[in-house]
Amino acid sequence: RTVDRPATRSANHPVARTRRRAVRGRRVGWRTGGPTRRRLYEASRDAYQAALKENGKGRGSEVTTEIRAAAEFADGQVFYYAEDYHQQYLAKPGARPYCSAQPQKVSLPPFESWAPKELLDSYAPKLPEAFWKAHGPKPHCVIRSPNEPIKWP
Known part of the structure; x- marks a missing residue:
C-alpha cells in the first residue's frame, strides 16, 4: 500500500526511493518507458483515432487522452495514485451501477498496419x-463481465 508521496520530497530522499520501488509493479504502462514506447503509444492513438472517424464514432474530432513524456514533469509529479476507494473500482460490490464504460465498437486496426x-x-x-x-x-x-482472469490456451 502506498502512503502519501508529497511533491516536495526529493527523489533521492530514502523514503521516496523506498516508496518508488514498492509501487513499481503497480504503475500504468503508458506512463513509463522511453521514446520508443512513446512512439508506439502515439502511433496506436493515431490509428485508433482514424478508425473512429472512419466509423463515425467518437465524441469529438479527436481522442482526448494526452500523452506526455515523463521528462516534461518535475521529479515526483509524473503520476499519482487515486485514493484506495477508487482502486479496482469495477471489481468492488455495488460499484457497477456507476460504470459508464461504453465501447465504441471500433477496433484498433491490425498492429502491422x-x-x-x-x-x-x-x-x-x-x-x-x-x-x-x-x-x-x-x-x-x-458491467456484465466476470472478475476472474481469462484462461486462454
Whole structure:
C-alpha cells in the first residue's frame, strides 16, 4: 500500500526511493518507458483515432487522452495514485451501477498496419486475433463481465 508521496520530497530522499520501488509493479504502462514506447503509444492513438472517424464514432474530432513524456514533469509529479476507494473500482460490490464504460465498437486496426516498422518484431501483440474475437470489448462488457482472469490456451 502506498502512503502519501508529497511533491516536495526529493527523489533521492530514502523514503521516496523506498516508496518508488514498492509501487513499481503497480504503475500504468503508458506512463513509463522511453521514446520508443512513446512512439508506439502515439502511433496506436493515431490509428485508433482514424478508425473512429472512419466509423463515425467518437465524441469529438479527436481522442482526448494526452500523452506526455515523463521528462516534461518535475521529479515526483509524473503520476499519482487515486485514493484506495477508487482502486479496482469495477471489481468492488455495488460499484457497477456507476460504470459508464461504453465501447465504441471500433477496433484498433491490425498492429502491422500502424506500428513503426522498426518496432514490429519487438512489440508485436502477444495474444492472437482469436483471443480478441472471443474476449474483445462488447456493449456493457465491463458491467456484465466476470472478475476472474481469462484462461486462454
